[in-house]
Amino acid sequence: MMQPASLDDLKVLDLSQGIAGPLCAKILGDFGADVTKVEPLEGDKARRMAPFFGEEPHPEKSLVYLLVNLNKRGVKLNFEDKAGQDLLRQLARTSDIIVESFKPGYLASLGLDYESLARENPGLIMVSITPFGQTGPYSQYESEEIVTYALSGIMSISGVAAREPLKHGGFQSQYEGGYSGVVGTLAALHARDFSGEGQQVDISLQDVVASTLIIHQPFYSWAGAVQGRAKTSGRGSGQVIRCKDGYFVWQTGGGAEWHDIAEFFGREELKQERFSTLNGRTIHADDLDHIVVEATKDRTMHELFRTASEKYHMLFGIVQEPKDLAECQHLAAREFFQEVDHPVIGRIQVPFRLWSMSESSAQYRCPAPLLGQHNEEVYRERLGLDASAVAALAARGVI
Structure with missing residues (x-):
């Protein structure tokens, strides 16, 4: 008999955008947490990220957005409006976890930072996932995937010795940041079980990627040696x-x-x-x-x-390509892929199960939300607003 979902007693607000933060919140949702995605009125920036289903740019057809926002409800909220800030405070009072990815200091400028929200909810855990973390001289710098990779050191050993450094394909720092966010969240939840107090979890994508250089960096720290990039020939084995x-x-x-x-x-x-x-x-x-x-x-x-x-x-x-992975009998046996039925895209197969558990494994419950899809449900049922109040907030551009 299957046990209840591991995290089904938790309420999560996902304020983050892009990939890392939403992925963190999505995994919490996969294990039963009640996750509400809070988007600005124009939507998460991931809605504008290619690739798009059918090669048609559309806010409901970004495959990136679809993948990292499964198992969530979705609402719109204007943080810049005082009424919007009040609504977020109300949601935070009854939340266990907030995941956010804003530039350090932005939420504090609105009175919505961890310290402010924790005064009304001491058990609150805020997971902040940013390029360079909340502290340090780079914390206010702009960044993107390739910048994070370059500054983490991993590009220095990627590629071949006779050519310039290369970046791995995809958004690896974002995925690693999301996974680290889950680990940090679970550690903070464990600590809360003993102390009753929440805390802020500060994830730096540069830290996360640099930490994967398990051998490369100690070579330099201990012996002054540099691993360098691989030779293109004369290695005997270990090359493509x-x-x-x-x-x-x-x-x-x-x-x-x-x-x-x-x-x-x-x-x-x-x-x-x-x-x-x-x-x-x-x-x-x-x-x-x-x-x-x-x-x-x-x-x-x-x-x-x-x-x-x-x-x-x-x-x-x-070297498996996407077609090989889609047809991989081992991944199929492991139930790695999940079919999602999306109201705009239709049925599509996506990577889903990161690990298996004998009694309370990840479960797919719903596709990524449409923009503002659950405004009525969340604002009325969770905050107790009536239909006229919700309509008035929508008319004012608050939700």
């Missing part, structure tokens, strides 16, 4: 190699001895003494690269992957 229909990576280790690896690639010259040791393979890495490329150029990546993994127990991976 072209095969008949795609790319793969391999390296020694796992459950395979060198004679197993030589047999897998099917080239007698790999059984030569010069390749039998790590030192020998390093010295003769260019020759090893050439032999492996020739041995695999007419083999498909899925055949290589299955044979290497199942028969030889090698450390072997293939």
